[in-house]
Amino acid sequence: MKCTLLLIKEYSIYITLSYYLEGQHLASAYFALTKVSTIHERFKHVAHEEYCKCLDAICKDESVDSREHVSYSNKISIDFEQTKEAYKSKDTLELLRSLVVFKLCSYDILVDKNKEIMNLSRKLLGQNMFEQFMKMTFYGQFVAGEDHQSIRPVVQKNQAYGVGAVLDYSVEEDLSQEEAERKEMESCMSASEKESPGEYVHHFFSDHREKKFTAHRKFGDRREGVTSARTYFYADEAKCDQHMETFLKCIKASGGSSEDGFSAIKMTALGRPQFLLQFSEVLVKWRRFFSFLAAKQGKDGVEVLEQKLDLEQLQTCLARLGAQGNIQSCFSDGRLHSSGMVDMLDWNRLIDERTKISDLLVVPNLQTGELEPLLSKFTEEEERQMKRMLQRLDVLAKHAVENGVRLMVDAEQTYFQPAISRLTVEMKRIFNRDKAVVFNTYQCYLKEAFDNVSMDVELSRREGWCFGAKLVRGAYMYQERSRAAEIGYDDPINPDYESTNRMYHRCLDYVLEEIEQNKKANVMVASHNIDTVKHTLRRMNEMGLAPTDKKVYFGQLLGMCDQISFPLAQAGFPVYKYVPYGPVNEVIPYLSRRAQENRGIMKGVQMERELLWKELMRRLTSGEVFYTPAV
Numbered sequence: 001m002k003c004t005l006l007l008i009k010e011y012s013i014y015i016t017l018s019y020y021l022e023g024q025h026l027a028s029a030y031f032a033l034t035k036v037s038t039i040h041e042r043f044k045h046v047a048h049e050e051y052c053k054c055l056d057a058i059c060k061d062e063s064v065d066s067r068e069h070v071s072y073s074n075k076i077s078i079d080f081e082q083t084k085e086a087y088k089s090k091d092t093l094e095l096l097r098s099l100v101v102f103k104l105c106s107y108d109i110l111v112d113k114n115k116e117i118m119n120l121s122r123k124l125l126g127q128n129m130f131e132q133f134m135k136m137t138f139y140g141q142f143v144a145g146e147d148h149q150s151i152r153p154v155v156q157k158n159q160a161y162g163v164g165a166v167l168d169y170s171v172e173e174d175l176s177q178e179e180a181e182r183k184e185m186e187s188c189m190s191a192s193e194k195e196s197p198g199e200y201v202h203h204f205f206s207d208h209r210e211k212k213f214t215a216h217r218k219f220g221d222r223r224e225g226v227t228s229a230r231t232y233f234y235a236d237e238a239k240c241d242q243h244m245e246t247f248l249k250c251i252k253a254s255g256g257s258s259e260d261g262f263s264a265i266k267m268t269a270l271g272r273p274q275f276l277l278q279f280s281e282v283l284v285k286w287r288r289f290f291s292f293l294a295a296k297q298g299k300d301g302v303e304v305l306e307q308k309l310d311l312e313q314l315q316t317c318l319a320r321l322g323a324q325g326n327i328q329s330c331f332s333d334g335r336l337h338s339s340g341m342v343d344m345l346d347w348n349r350l351i352d353e354r355t356k357i358s359d360l361l362v363v364p365n366l367q368t369g370e371l372e373p374l375l376s377k378f379t380e381e382e383e384r385q386m387k388r389m390l391q392r393l394d395v396l397a398k399h400a401v402e403n404g405v406r407l408m409v410d411a412e413q414t415y416f417q418p419a420i421s422r423l424t425v426e427m428k429r430i431f432n433r434d435k436a437v438v439f440n441t442y443q444c445y446l447k448e449a450f451d452n453v454s455m456d457v458e459l460s461r462r463e464g465w466c467f468g469a470k471l472v473r474g475a476y477m478y479q480e481r482s483r484a485a486e487i488g489y490d491d492p493i494n495p496d497y498e499s500t501n502r503m504y505h506r507c508l509d510y511v512l513e514e515i516e517q518n519k520k521a522n523v524m525v526a527s528h529n530i531d532t533v534k535h536t537l538r539r540m541n542e543m544g545l546a547p548t549d550k551k552v553y554f555g556q557l558l559g560m561c562d563q564i565s566f567p568l569a570q571a572g573f574p575v576y577k578y579v580p581y582g583p584v585n586e587v588i589p590y591l592s593r594r595a596q597e598n599r600g601i602m603k604g605v606q607m608e609r610e611l612l613w614k615e616l617m618r619r620l621t622s623g624e625v626f627y628t629p630a631v
Contacts, residue, residue: 083615086563142559148253162569166262170580170590187234188215213281232269243269255403271389279419308341411441436468436522444504445474467521526555547572
């Protein structure tokens with residue numbers, strides 16, 4: 001057995017250990033190296049000779065109780081205010097740029113008028129000088145480059161410091177508000193709705209569209225009141241194919257520029273939103289109908305997975321409501337998870353045979369007194385639209401597998417999200433058998449976030465595929481609240497920020513427990529909130545989850561929260577930056593939202609500014625002004 005110890009002293013002591021075993025299996029050598037790496041903090045004040053003895057003793061299990069070692073080795077402690085480590089990937093000019101950009105984002109007038117200011121700057125400076133100015137400031141801070149080639153230096157530099165990439169093509173159409181509203185109304189209305197636009201809808205059992213799932217011109221421009229999300233408007237099927245080609249190029253670039261990378265997609269780019277609206281309404285009605293039946297059996301107010309209906313009582317209840325046929329026949333092939341009982345997941349599986357169920361579940365319309373199906377049938381054109389969207393998703397997922405890239409399906413508005421989540425589950429069933437390739441995004445500012453997470457985790461257990469999730473707080477809060485209040489349906493958002501924090505941590509804890517028990521789940525903690533990051537580390541310590549398991553990822557936006565991303569990466573965690581790219585003029589909407597978001601989370605940005613200033617002063621006083629990151 002040979003031990004090599006290299007001591008390096010700069011600002012503080014950094015120790016790199018290379019520990020290998022002669023004549024033993026590779027697995028044994030790896031285990032010894034793992035044990036060595038965990039004891040640095042315990043023995044860093046011990047003399048050199050004694051330190052080496054301790055290393056040998058640990059590897060031979062001679063002087064340290066193994067139970068004590070196991071307990072210690074699982075503990076993760078990271079100092080997020082150690083600026084030298086946090087900003088070691090940045091030169092001094094990059095620090096100055098960050099300070100200037102974050103300071104400008106603190107002025108309300110600049111943020112509120114940012115589009116007008118950028119348009120005026122373009123006129124005064126000319127196109128070339130304007131682009132150079134943007135690359136030196138906002139564009140250079142938040143965007144990696146214009147195309148797949150130009151982003152490579154940024155991606156590879158981050159990779160050298162342990163930070164991966166989620167590539168995100170952030171170009172949006174430059175539409176006026178009127179154009180956006182017109183496109184949205186045309187793409188979200190069926191032919192029958194266009195013929196009778198004044199018809200009023202709505203009842204629980206009605207076959208008409210509910211208010212939440214109908215297009216409203218006032219909210220047709222989905223770019224308004226949104227942060228951290230790009231927006232697509234439907235033009236035609238050819239445009240959807242173009243978007244798919246863009247995503248394919250992004251996936252290929254992710255595979256070529258970053259090991260084990262991610263690529264982000266949005267479903268509204270891949271099909272007509274009318275289908276997503278109508279399918280979402282079908283899913284919500286179906287789930288709500290189950291809750292209605294559960295209440296009839298005295299199961300109201302319990303956790304969604306605890307709502308279990310007796311099959312015979314369910315048949316009786318449906319018959320009283322006027323449903324035709326035998327519901328028991330739908331569960332005759334052993335589909336029930338628990339014999340004789342139907343839960344929400346069993347119920348949702350019936351959607352796969354929607355044509356049969358639409359004919360079966362005929363209930364009375366309490367307004368007209370006539371019998372009609374609870375679930376509306378799609379028209380032939382809607383079926384074709386659905387198939388084309390599914391085909392595009394299938395192409396993207398297969399391409400991701402071929403390139404060793406994971407696919408991150410972004411969350412969208414609540415009137416689209418049920419369909420998006422359901423289609424993502426269908427992709428997971430196919431592509432997540434061996435490992436998590438497809439990740440769904442869960443918005444924890446939603447009141448139903450925990451139900452959504454817990455049901456999908458349970459479904460993955462039953463069906464044997466790998467659960468993959470990205471947890472976010474959410475990007476559409478202002479828009480969602482305003483739309484709900486104006487149109488007249490329940491606000492889907494948690495009442496306050498603290499409620500959202502509690503929901504986020506509850507969802508996160510649930511997935512971490514699944515990782516601890518099952519090892520098939522994966523989660524990306526996509527958060528700039530330092531308390532959430534510390535909560536994750538604390539829970540991982542308690543559960544004995546190690547960074548090297550690569551089941552828990554962290555994600556932040558490029559140009560923000562480096563004081564979180566890089567220390568995590570240096571501690572061995574899989575960390576990713578969302579890396580936007582695209583031509584300067586075409587990512588202006590994205591840059592506008594970055595400015596708004598920085599203002600919206602000023603507490604976190606203020607702390608980041610203080611740390612940037614601290615590191616700048618450290619370099620000035622230590623003679624490291626011309627520090628150049630090693631790549």
